[in-house]
Amino acid sequence: GKKVDVALDFEHDQWQYAMKNDVDCSNTSENLERQWSNGSGLASIKQRVRENNGQVAVEGTDTTHTVTVVLPHIKEIH
Known part of the structure; x- marks a missing residue:
């Protein structure tokens, strides 16, 4: 790909990180699972x-391939 968009958001006590690139990835759900x-x-x-x-x-x-990761916020580290 030639372009990537990255976003980091914090909402409702969780982090969301999304990476989207411009690679042709017109995969079916089955191919993505593979x-x-x-x-x-x-x-x-x-x-x-x-x-x-x-x-x-x-x-x-x-035209795009997007990976989104959602993680809970850790309030305390012991």
């Missing part, structure tokens, strides 16, 4: 986020 298990960086992201009680979403269109 990406989770092919040893890509997406598999590592999904594992680490889930270990920290978060969620990951991956979406593809004809």
Whole structure:
């Protein structure tokens, strides 16, 4: 891709981080799910986020590919 948009938001006691690039990723849901298990960086992201009680979403269109990560805010670290 030639362009990436990155956004970090804090709302309702959680962090949301979204990365969107301009790569043609017109994948079906089935193809996107396959990406989770092919040893890509997406598999590592999904594992680490889930270990920290978060969620990951991956979406593809004809012109973009977006990965969104949502993590709860930790108020205290012991």
